[in-house]
Amino acid sequence: MRYTDSEGGLLQVVHDKDELRKTSAEEWKALFEERAHSSVWPYGSGVWGKKEWVCPEVHPDNVVSMFEGHSNLFWAKRYGREIGLEDLWIKLCGNSHTGSFKDLGMTVLVSMVNEMRARGNAIRAVACASTGDTSAALSAYAAAAGIPATVFLPRGKISLAQLIQPVANGAIVFALDTDFDGCMEIVKQVAEKDGIYLANSMNSLRVEGQKTVGIEIVQQADWEVPDWIIIPGGNLGNVSALAKGLDLMLDLGLITRKPRIVVAQAENANPLYLSYQRNFEVFEPIAARPTVASAIQIGNPISYEKAVDALKRYDGIVEQASEAELVEAAMHADRTGLFNCPHTGVALAAMLKLRERDEIRKDDKVVVISTAHGLKFTDYKLRYHQMELEGVESQVPNPPIELAADYGVVRDRMLREIDTRFPL
Numbered sequence: 001m002r003y004t005d006s007e008g009g010l011l012q013v014v015h016d017k018d019e020l021r022k023t024s025a026e027e028w029k030a031l032f033e034e035r036a037h038s039s040v041w042p043y044g045s046g047v048w049g050k051k052e053w054v055c056p057e058v059h060p061d062n063v064v065s066m067f068e069g070h071s072n073l074f075w076a077k078r079y080g081r082e083i084g085l086e087d088l089w090i091k092l093c094g095n096s097h098t099g100s101f102k103d104l105g106m107t108v109l110v111s112m113v114n115e116m117r118a119r120g121n122a123i124r125a126v127a128c129a130s131t132g133d134t135s136a137a138l139s140a141y142a143a144a145a146g147i148p149a150t151v152f153l154p155r156g157k158i159s160l161a162q163l164i165q166p167v168a169n170g171a172i173v174f175a176l177d178t179d180f181d182g183c184m185e186i187v188k189q190v191a192e193k194d195g196i197y198l199a200n201s202m203n204s205l206r207v208e209g210q211k212t213v214g215i216e217i218v219q220q221a222d223w224e225v226p227d228w229i230i231i232p233g234g235n236l237g238n239v240s241a242l243a244k245g246l247d248l249m250l251d252l253g254l255i256t257r258k259p260r261i262v263v264a265q266a267e268n269a270n271p272l273y274l275s276y277q278r279n280f281e282v283f284e285p286i287a288a289r290p291t292v293a294s295a296i297q298i299g300n301p302i303s304y305e306k307a308v309d310a311l312k313r314y315d316g317i318v319e320q321a322s323e324a325e326l327v328e329a330a331m332h333a334d335r336t337g338l339f340n341c342p343h344t345g346v347a348l349a350a351m352l353k354l355r356e357r358d359e360i361r362k363d364d365k366v367v368v369i370s371t372a373h374g375l376k377f378t379d380y381k382l383r384y385h386q387m388e389l390e391g392v393e394s395q396v397p398n399p400p401i402e403l404a405a406d407y408g409v410v411r412d413r414m415l416r417e418i419d420t421r422f423p424l
């Protein structure tokens, strides 16, 4: 494993493919399956179960893991039927220690920092700028290892659940009067000038962990490659990672065909979409406008070039969703038993558009990557159901019914609700 800067100006980890090829595709599959069902340290983790592909040199004693990964991939049968898709699957990356996919990358980064400190490298602290989920993951993993962490957040622009995570884990938490891009400017300076270790996604170690998501999806589908993988994108590290994992599977012969990748952006933070409209010939950072999909409210994505390369390799499409589209998509899907974070809503809305254009066909196998747990983002749901979400009509509101505790009154109302909502 070594580093190059050959891709998009950012460092990336390069693996020794000749070494990896000494193991056959069938042997890798068998090994990954076996480890997925064990709790042997550190292989019980979905990330570390693929250690040779991710970060071979870290010593198992220095791995910092919460057994992340192995999040469920499930068949969204009822929702799929409603929108005319028989084979729709949701990969629930939010079912993880800190409630988002960021754990997959952070376990690798913090493990390597832990290893460097064990080797005597004087790393004083780790730091990140965040739209809420990176800071939660960094704070938890750093706390688990006893490494000082400091996080820079845009004040008032992240959810309460996200804010309380680093607070509870004892990180040094700054809420700054700026947006994510402004926090990024600060953290870059403390990294350069003050020797603090930067944990943002330009750090290629995170990509190594996050790339397991695509491998895991294929593994969970009994090594069958889906036709489409749809992923919401902000800083664009996750889509780059997804493609990198698939690349390695192709390279080592575990799969022979490619899925198509769709990046879904909020219309209010859509620099990649705008660039896609111009065939990726020009890229202009934008000032991202507020979106309920706050984790992707990013106007100047760090991994833009890597993402464009990834999209070119995977016959990619970029689609966008307005606030009303993303919220309604999330809420309609919730009615079939899901509980979507707004970023997942962006991905679902993009999928609906591709389905309407019949670009996604009714028999295609589609996987939507759900990036965070819905419980981190209850505020927008509450406001939606109270019909108070600005610019959104609330097509399926379901506010609680407030009544006196009187049996007769309650019964009459209940029977009326059952009859109107579920007519025979």
Ligand SMILES: *Cc1c(COP(=O)(O)O)cnc(C)c1O
Pocket (backbone or CB within 6 Å): 100, 101, 102, 133, 134, 201, 232, 233, 234, 235, 236, 237, 238, 239, 295, 296, 341, 343, 371, 372
């Ligand atoms: C970080 C994040 C994203 C965006 O991932 P990028 O790598 O920045 O494109 C999407 N959804 C959630 C919930 C996130 O935390």
